[in-house]
Amino acid sequence: MAGHSMTSSAATSREEQGSSGFTKAQFVALCVLIAVLVVGPFFLYPVFLMKLLCFALFACAFNLLIGYVGLTSFGHAAYFGMGGYIAAHCAKVYGLTPELSIIAGAAVAGFQGWIFGWVAIRRQGIYFAMITLALAQMIYFLCVQLPFTGGEDGIQAVPRGKLFGVIDLGPDMSMYWFVAAVFLGCFLLIHRIVHSPFGQVLKAIRENEPRTTSLGYRTDDYKLVAFILSATIAGIAGGTKSLVFGIATLTDVHWSMSGEVLLMTLVGGLGTVFGPMVGAAVIVTMQNYLAEMGAWVTVIQGVIFIACVLAFRRGIVGEIGNLLRVRL
Amino acid sequence: MDEIFGIPAPLLFGQLLLGLINGAFYAMLSLGLAVIFGLLNIINFTHGAQFMMGAFASWMLLNYLGIGYWWALILSPLLVGATGVLLERTMICRLYKLDHLYGMLLTFGLSLIIEGVFRNEYGSSGMPYRIPAELSGAWDLGFMFMPVYRGWVVVFALLSCIATWLVIEKTRLGAYLRAATENAPLVQAFGVNVPRMITLTYGAGVALAALAGVLAAPIYSVNPQMGSNLIIVVFAVVVIGGMGSILGSVITGFGLGIIEGLTKVFYPEASATVIFIIMVIVLLARPAGLFGRA
Numbered sequence: 001m002a003g004h005s006m007t008s009s010a011a012t013s014r015e016e017q018g019s020s021g022f023t024k025a026q027f028v029a030l031c032v033l034i035a036v037l038v039v040g041p042f043f044l045y046p047v048f049l050m051k052l053l054c055f056a057l058f059a060c061a062f063n064l065l066i067g068y069v070g071l072t073s074f075g076h077a078a079y080f081g082m083g084g085y086i087a088a089h090c091a092k093v094y095g096l097t098p099e100l101s102i103i104a105g106a107a108v109a110g111f112q113g114w115i116f117g118w119v120a121i122r123r124q125g126i127y128f129a130m131i132t133l134a135l136a137q138m139i140y141f142l143c144v145q146l147p148f149t150g151g152e153d154g155i156q157a158v159p160r161g162k163l164f165g166v167i168d169l170g171p172d173m174s175m176y177w178f179v180a181a182v183f184l185g186c187f188l189l190i191h192r193i194v195h196s197p198f199g200q201v202l203k204a205i206r207e208n209e210p211r212t213t214s215l216g217y218r219t220d221d222y223k224l225v226a227f228i229l230s231a232t233i234a235g236i237a238g239g240t241k242s243l244v245f246g247i248a249t250l251t252d253v254h255w256s257m258s259g260e261v262l263l264m265t266l267v268g269g270l271g272t273v274f275g276p277m278v279g280a281a282v283i284v285t286m287q288n289y290l291a292e293m294g295a296w297v298t299v300i301q302g303v304i305f306i307a308c309v310l311a312f313r314r315g316i317v318g319e320i321g322n323l324l325r326v327r328l
Numbered sequence: 329m330d331e332i333f334g335i336p337a338p339l340l341f342g343q344l345l346l347g348l349i350n351g352a353f354y355a356m357l358s359l360g361l362a363v364i365f366g367l368l369n370i371i372n373f374t375h376g377a378q379f380m381m382g383a384f385a386s387w388m389l390l391n392y393l394g395i396g397y398w399w400a401l402i403l404s405p406l407l408v409g410a411t412g413v414l415l416e417r418t419m420i421c422r423l424y425k426l427d428h429l430y431g432m433l434l435t436f437g438l439s440l441i442i443e444g445v446f447r448n449e450y451g452s453s454g455m456p457y458r459i460p461a462e463l464s465g466a467w468d469l470g471f472m473f474m475p476v477y478r479g480w481v482v483v484f485a486l487l488s489c490i491a492t493w494l495v496i497e498k499t500r501l502g503a504y505l506r507a508a509t510e511n512a513p514l515v516q517a518f519g520v521n522v523p524r525m526i527t528l529t530y531g532a533g534v535a536l537a538a539l540a541g542v543l544a545a546p547i548y549s550v551n552p553q554m555g556s557n558l559i560i561v562v563f564a565v566v567v568i569g570g571m572g573s574i575l576g577s578v579i580t581g582f583g584l585g586i587i588e589g590l591t592k593v594f595y596p597e598a599s600a601t602v603i604f605i606i607m608v609i610v611l612l613a614r615p616a617g618l619f620g621r622a
Contacts, residue, residue, distance in 0.1 A: 072429050119608050122615040126371045126428045127567060131611065134564040138604035145597060255560060259436060266433065298444035305437025309430050310422060 021195035025326035029274050037180045046176040047244070052284045053183040054241035059264040059276030060190050061233035066262075067271030068194050069226045070206035074129040074258050075136025076234050078116070079109040081253030082139060083235025084242035088155040089148055091243060098161045098169055098178070098243050105239030106232045112139070113231020117224045133255060140253045154249030158242060175244060182240055186233050191273060193229060202226055263301055266308045269315025274328050278317050335593055341472040343589040349478055349547065351585020352485030353379075355578045356540040357562045359489055360533040362571040363496070366509040367529045370420065370431030376559030377439040378534045381408045382541025383550045384446060387457050397460035397546075404542045405535035412534030416527050439556065446552040454549025481543050488539060489578045496574055505529065564607045570620020580618060 022030060040049050058080050065071045087105035090096040096104065120131040143149045150156070160169040169175045193199050204212045205219050213219050242248040251257065260283065268279025283301075290297050308315065314322055321328040331337060357375060364372045372378075385407050386400035395403065415438065423430050463477040496502040508515040508522055516522040541555075548554055569580030584603050592599040610618060 072432070074432075119611050122611050123567070126365075126432060129429075129432060130371065130563040130567050131607070133560055134567065134604050134607055137560045137564075138601045141600040141604075145600075255556075259440070262433070262436075295444045295447040298440050298447070302437040302440030302442075302444060305440065306419065306434055309434040309437065310419060313426075313430070 021191060023327055025321075025324070025328060026273055029328055033274070033277075034184070037184065041173060041176050046172040048284075048288065050172075050176055050179045050244045051241070052281055053179050054237050054244065055261075055264065055284050056277035056280040057183050057186055057240070058234055058237035058261050059268065059280045060187055061230045061237060062261045063265050063270065063272075063276040064190050064193065064233070065226060065230040066265060067275075068199065068206060069202045069223060071223060071227065072125075072129045072262075073120075073132040073227075073230070074262070075116070075132035075134075075139075075255070076230075076261050077253050077255060077257035078136035078139040079113055079231040079234035080238035080241075080257060080261070081143065081248075081250075082112055083109040083238030084248040084252050085143065085149050085155065085238075086235075087239030088158040088242040088248035091161055092155060092158045093148075096161075097165050098163055101161070101243065102182070102236055102239035105242075106235040109235020109238065110228050110232035113228045113234075114224070117227030117231070121220050121223050121227070133258065136253070136258060137255060140250070140255070143250060143253050149248075149250075152250065154247055155242070156247050158246040158248065160243050160246065169243075179240055179244060182236065186236060187277075190233065194273075198222070198225070260301070263305055263308075265315075267304060267315055269318030269321075269328075270313075272315065272317045272321065272328055275315050275317035279315065282316070333594075338472045340593055343593045344586060345472075345474065345478055345482075345589075346592070347586045347589020348482050348582065349585070350588060351582035352482050353540050353544060353558065353581075354562055354565045354585055355489055355581025356485055356536055356543075357558065358565045358569065358577040358581050359492055359574065360536040361562065361566055362574065362577045363492070363536075364530055364533040365571050367505065367512075367526055368416075368420070368424070368431070369428060370423070370435065371428070371563075372530075372533065373432055373435035373559070374415070374439045374442065375435075375534075375537050375562070376555030376557075377442040378408055378412065378537040378555070379541040379544070379558065380446065380552060380555035381411070381442065382538025383457070383545040383548075383554060384450075384541075385538065386542045386545050387455060387550045390457070397463075397542075401539070401542055405538040408538035408541075409531040409535030413527055413531040416530040420530065421523070421527075439559075443552050443556060450552060452551060452553065454551035454554075457545040457550050459546040477546060481547065485540070485543060486578075486582075488536070492536065493574045493578070561603055564603050568603075568607050568610045568617060570617025572617075573619040576617075576619025 058076070062073070062076050065073055065076075083102075083105035085105075086108045087101040090101040090104045091098060116132065116135045120128050120135065123131060144151060148155075160175055162168050163174075163178055167174060167178075169178055194202070201212065201217055201222050204215075204217070205222060209219055238252060241252070264279035264283045265276045266279065267282055268277065269275030286300070287297060290300065293300075312319060317328050333340075357379060361372055361375055364370065364375075382404050385404035386397065389395040389400045389403060390397075419434060419438075420431065423434060459477045463480050466473045466475045467479070468474075496505060504515060504520050504525065508520070508525060512522050544554065565581055565584055566577070568584065569577045571577070584606065587606065588599060588602055591602040598605070
């Protein structure tokens, strides 16, 4: 998909990048992020923060695809949800340690991303979105039917276990530090990917695919690897979430979850480094406070979607970056 | 002939009929999607919600105003089509210069709003809509009982698909439409009011979805989620058929409905996923879709 219209914020002047790949403004934002991660649990309920971090990581993984390659996946719930199911199953039935459970979930999600990406990349643009949505719906029906997912009940009472078999993650604070470390690690990994030579090719594909092909790059291979990476990280997010809450359910594989992560990324700012996590924070906080309003939450989400599409296509972080004339 | 391939004939034909009915809805919805996509270059994610609105409009006409099925068959598509025109004029028309993605996001947001509002108002449990007296009862075909209403749905859906095809392929209006799909600025240069045509096309596509909704009301219970579950399957149907050809979407729609029905007989576990599996196979063999142009 030719994504030139959605990347106007990326067209701002090229700034000096340090050896870390962060611009000055991004480095400041990163310091703020780390400060918030450290101070956060002393002011806010750690379980809420962990939920927020899981969704923030999910949105960052999604943004890797939509923001940097210009591929609109409408089925990312499949990787998020499957990562959650596999991690929960490994931790509960096989008694694996949390890090191994999450790795197993991520591996299955990544494998699934490999197969689905291989199929979906045959078509572009709007068809790509429809194909990923249909494939994710197939996974949803599989999760309804397969015995190991527990159908409507999901997998319940998943133990958090002991990290590396040593550190007990049962207390919320120790689990929080683990989740924060996973989040920060994956976030830096995504940033590293985006600013590697590989990431430069991805952005070239987003801007002009035929031209990238003419330069000798096999664009389909690049798209597939990006797809697998995005699915894997989405699987890590899903696996971590299922361990935090001790439950994996059909909600996380449902198509509305794919819509939600899209909304988070859009609200925060497509193709921005910090946008997806800000968007996730906004949407998760909103759902938390409006939970008793029932179906009106869906209506409000729809209104936000429309407002973003019609008026704030840059998203929150994109707009701030535009005001300050920096890339965030 | 009581058994065919070891399956009792009434069961087989019963599922075939159900498959045909599902196929009729797939055909009508994918047809509307294809017409809208052809001219507007937008995948109308609201299509499922508009199908649901068609069913609800006829339920409301009956329960609030006492207007029966036959009038609803005309009035509901007109009413829902009018809301479609309104949406196109106020929102969708602002997106034509942008990436396709935004059209999909906007219509997705709209479908969330519409379904959310209906769910608040009417809850998630469905409401019944009685089959009109003229179409109730069943025919004894010798090998199975055929409910009259189900036969009516298949025939009526087929007729409305053929009518749509005739309008697009054989009339002057349809010729303008096809020309504008190929090259809108040129058609506008010849003095055709293309923006108005786009608006009306969207309205017509929406009306077709609403018409399918009216037909579906007596078969399924009228509930706010009836469209969103269907629309994802219809997307797969559209990918399989390709959106290039009108007749192609009709044939694909009915064909996949029948295959789904047969799967329910021979391997029920796969009936929910069979269309997606076919989609994968078609994508591997013919990425442009059965009737699509690359």
